[in-house]
Amino acid sequence: MTDKNETIAESPNQAEQCRIQLAALIPEAFSEGELDVIALRRAIGEDAIIEGGERYALTWAGKSTAYKVLQTPSTATLRPERDKSVNFDQAQHVFIEGDNLEVLKILQKAYFGKVKLIYIDPPYNTGSDSFIYPDRFQESKEEYLRRIHDLADDGMLMREGFFRKNSKENGHYHSNWLSMMLPRLYIARNLLREDGVIFVSCDDNEVHNLRCLMNEVFGEENFIAQFVWKSRVSEDTRATTGVSTDHEYIVAYSRTGEAVLRGIEKDLEKFSNPDSDPRGPWRSADLTGLATKDARPNLHYDLIDPNTGVNYCCPPKGWRFDPETMQKKISEGRILFPSNPEGRPRHKLFLEEMRSLFKNMSTVITDVSTGDGTKEVNALLGQGVFSFPKPSGLISLLAEQVMGDGDLMVDFFAGSASSFEAITSLNERNGVKRRAVLVQLPEPVGENSEAARAGFSTIADIARERIRRVISKTQQSVDLASAEQKDAGFKSFLLAPSNFKQWRGDGIDTPEQLAEQMQMFAKSEKEGAQVEDMLYELLLKFGQELTTSIETLNVAGGKVFAIHGRKTLFVLKQFTEAMIQPLVDLKPREIITIDGVFQDSDNLKTNLDLQCRDSGIKFTCL
Ligand SMILES: C[S@@+](CC[C@H](N)C(=O)[O-])C[C@H]1O[C@@H](n2cnc3c(N)ncnc32)[C@H](O)[C@@H]1O
Structure with a gap:
């Protein structure tokens, strides 16, 4: 613990000195730098009563607020950005x-239970x-909207203090991180399919807290593994502890117990069929056992080649099979006796009979290192x-x-979009479309920074540019019939304020104010709201994914958007009497419109409503 308030010119701060001495003597009496009186009393042998009794729990300053933040609905939306997309x-x-x-x-609504991997x-x-x-729970609605606006208007960061450094001296150093993570993990869980899996990268700073938090959010019974990834190849010479920490972690949980990892492909190159065995390709496998004579006496015997009479003495840990099974295998030509009596017998393992083409994945990952990631980004976007x-x-x-x-994967801390490159290269390799x-x-x-010199303003810009370059690399490298190439592209969206007015009940005290409010809401959409922006906001509100295929129809001169084989129609631009019959003739299940398209004509709206009722079509006007 450092002396926070003292400068060289000042005399020692007595209180701070006491604090430092107490913390050195009784470290368990401090939590995130604050004195925990109950822990202090417990440490000196006094009775310390904990409200509600003692129990095992993960708790921190601000946990309840984090739950409230989670429960506060968003009033923002996602605005499509065609100009920043590829093949939108x-x-x-x-x-x-x-x-x-x-x-x-x-x-959440559109992707609930649909994501296979996070x-x-x-x-x-x-x-x-x-x-x-x-x-941010204390934030007023106006502040919130301004923040979303700020973000949309200049594309940069929000109000002062909203995004800031969490230094170790911060009194709520761990608490802040936990409060940031909790609501995000909660919603992440909602997005996962029943057989979905989440992998979270982290290091020693928070792995202990992350495991407890994941136990709370995903359930301890859904823990799969805590992988150790050897991220560093050469020693960390800056380490002051005498230890070079060369690894990070990847913590894996499943949504329910249903998920199983596939495992690592077995090396099938060793299989061949040099003797044209009708049972197909095989490889030779070890025949020695794994148990002592005391543990498995029936596996300890001499093995005799029936053709040569050569006796192969029992290995120290016995054979893999008991005598009866061994005889059967000999008669089926599955045992390979060596031509040289000094050699050891082995057995044939047939590809056809393998229970699985995969072996379990190790919890220690050594295949790639951080340096490989740096090389990839440097090659695509430039050094540093x-x-x-x-x-x-x-x-x-x-x-x-x-x-x-x-299958769908979500990465909501995307950084430079490494996940995109990962998915694209996997797709290219196996010809499938994740x-x-x-x-x-x-x-x-x-x-x-180098990024600023390269012309980037934000990390989001870096990510988008990497995605573009990965797509163009893919297009150059794959053959024309490849699945990945055909719809190679990405849709870019921006978090933005809603296109629709929010009903506000507060601040209305007089009939005049109420009348003004009613007038304002005669139209639900905001002035200047773009049709495509509204369409995507409604798609999300109606639970449709952002990549839902949209057909644009011309109905009696009016523009109509259709999804699900024209079962749902959106009329968001203009509406005329002439459109009613052709729309009904399309036999949709639902027609969704906004007030603005009727241009203050209640008759027109009522007509459409009646025709829809007669034809059993659900009519929704927002
Ligand atoms: C460790 S980096 C991820 C690096 C990434 N895996 C890669 O390979 O490039 C974490 C990223 O999360 C972003 N981030 C932090 N808070 C965020 C938030 N609230 N919403 C979205 N992104 C956030 C940061 O800007 C940073 O780029």
């Missing part, structure tokens, strides 16, 4: 710029990380544009454990 209409991958908590809240690499809480502070990106090979190793064709949704804050790059 066909693309199956999505990139969203914005604070991931707001974005997750917005995505991979996140959040700030590790090293003491120099910045993140969005979880204390993004520090410590994850190697895409690490993420694809995880992704192929759980994702199959058409999809990705990435979320990244428009965190400004440092003023004198």
Whole structure:
């Protein structure tokens, strides 16, 4: 514990000295630098009564607020950005710029229970990380809207203090990180499929807290593994402890007990059929056992080659099979006796008979290192544009454990978009179409950074540019018929204020104010709201994914958007009497409109409503 208030010119601060001495003597009496009186009393042998009794729990300053933050609904939306996208209409991958908590809240309805894999690499809480502070519950509605506006208008960061550094001296150093993580993990869990899996990267700073938090959110019974990833290849010469910490962690949980990781492909190259065995390719396998004579006496015997009579003495740990099974295998030609009597017999393992083509994945990952991630980003975007990106090979190793064709992955701390490169290269390799949704804050790059020199303003810009370059690399490298190439592209969205007016009951005290409010809400959409922006806001509100295929129809001169084989129609631009019959003839299940399209004609609206009722079509006017 450091002396926070003392400067060289000042005399020693007595109180601070006492604090330091007490903390050195009774460290358990302090939590995040604050004195815990109950812990102090317990330490000196006094009775210390804990309200509600003692129990096992993870608790921190601000936990209740974190739950409230989670429960506060978002009033924002996602605005499509065609100019920042590639192949917007066909693309199956999505990139969203914005604070991931707001974005997750917005995505919740459309993506509930649909995501197979969530991979996140959040700030590790090293003491120099910045993140969005979880204390926004006190924020008024106006402040909130202004913040979302700020973000939309200049694309940069929000109000002072909203996104800030969490230093180790901060009194709530661990609490802040936990409060930031809790609501995000909660919503992440809602997005996962029953057989979905989440992988969270972290290091020693928070792994202990992360495990407890994940136990709370996902359930201890859904813990899969805590992988150790050897991220560092060469020694950390800056370490002051005499220890070079060369690894990070990846904590894995499943949504329910249903998920099983696939495992690592067995090396099938060793299988061949040099003797044209009708049972197909085989490889030779060890025949020695694993048990002592005391433990398994029936596995300890001499093995005699029936053709040569050569006696192969029992190995120290016996044979793999008992005498009866061994005789059967000999008669089936499955035992390989060596031509040289000094050699050891082995047995034939047939490819056809293998129980699985995969072996269990080790909890220690050594395949790739941080250096590989840096090389990838340097090669695509230039030297030093993004520090410590994850190697895409690490993420694809995880992704192929759980994702199959058409499956969706979400990474809501996307950074430089390594996950996108991981998914794309996996797709290219196996000719399947896994999809990705990435979320990244428009965190400004440092003023004198390489990224700024390369022309990037925010990390979201870096991510988008990497996605573009990965797509163009894919297009150059794959053959024309490849699945990945056909709809190679991504849809870019921006967290933005809603296109619709929010009903506000507060601040209305007089009939005049009420009348004014009613007038304002004669139209639900805001002045200047763009049709496509409203369409995407409604798609999300009606539980449709951002990559839902949209057909644009011309109905009696009016523009209509259709989804689900024209079962749901959106009329958001203009509406005329002439459109009613052709719309009804399309036999949709539902027609969704906004007030504005009727241009103050109640008759027109009532007519459409009546015709819809007659034809059993659900009519929704917002
Ligand atoms: C450790 S980096 C992720 C690096 C990434 N895995 C890669 O390989 O490039 C964490 C990222 O999360 C972003 N981030 C932090 N808070 C966020 C938030 N509230 N919403 C969205 N992104 C956030 C940071 O800007 C940072 O780029």
